[in-house]
Amino acid sequence: MSSYFPVNCQVCSPNMKNVDLFYKYEGLGKTYYISKGKFNTDVEAMDMCKTLCAYLAEIDDQAEGDLVIKMLESQDTTGMLIAGSDRSKEGDWKYDRTGRHVKYFNWCNGEPNNVKNEDCMGYKKGLSCMWDYSCYYRYKNFHLRYLCEV
Numbered sequence: 511m512s513s514y515f516p517v518n519c520q521v522c523s524p525n526m527k528n529v530d531l532f533y534k535y536e537g538l539g540k541t542y543y544i545s546k547g548k549f550n551t552d553v554e555a556m557d558m559c560k561t562l563c564a565y566l567a568e569i570d571d572q573a574e575g576d577l578v579i580k581m582l583e584s585q586d587t588t589g590m591l592i593a594g595s596d597r598s599k600e601g602d603w604k605y606d607r608t609g610r611h612v613k614y615f616n617w618c619n620g621e622p623n624n625v626k627n628e629d630c631m632g633y634k635k636g637l638s639c640m641w642d643y644s645c646y647y648r649y650k651n652f653h654l655r656y657l658c659e660v
Contacts (some may be wrong), residue, residue, distance in 0.1 A: 522563035529562065532583070532658070537577045542567060543658040544585060551644040552630050552656075555591055556606065559658035565607045567659035575616050577636045578657065587635060591643060591656040594631035600624065601659035603631065616640050 532543035543562055552566070559565050561631040569592055571574050582590050592613045593605045603612040618634065622656075623643035631646040632654065648655060 523564045525561040528558065532562070533560070535572050535581050538574055542578075542581065543660075544581060544590065545655045545658075548647055548654055549656050550589060552591060552595065552606075556654035559656075562658055562659045562660070564575060564658035566591065567646050568593045568605050568607070568612075569614050570612075572616070575614060578633060581657070582633050582635050585635070587653045587654065589632050589634040589641065589643070589654045589657045591630060591632040595629050595645060596622070596642075596656040597629040597645065615657040 535542040618639035628642040632643045
């Protein structure tokens, strides 16, 4: 009997000090972390997710989208950044981590609208649908968090 072991196997050790910066949720066989604070850029959010051996949440289907909405509604926030951007080509939504095309969308009416170069994806609280957001935090009246997935 032979076994297969990948040559480039990486083991991640989460920075437990950073866990206190997030709320932990579990569902659909996955673990999610919602930031307690807002982000400055999507790259910063991605880097913080990596410290937990996680990545910005990639919403694969309606069941996961519904779970994210439920998590969002339980938070004191205006919205939540998730994975997916069209920064390379307008309207061509991809995950930065893998380069895969985003397959599940649940856009709010009139979204994505790319107002002031909004190239990142997220959910807005109270609407149960996706918005395009700026990848750089510049919303004065919003408290926008980000969602990591393991």
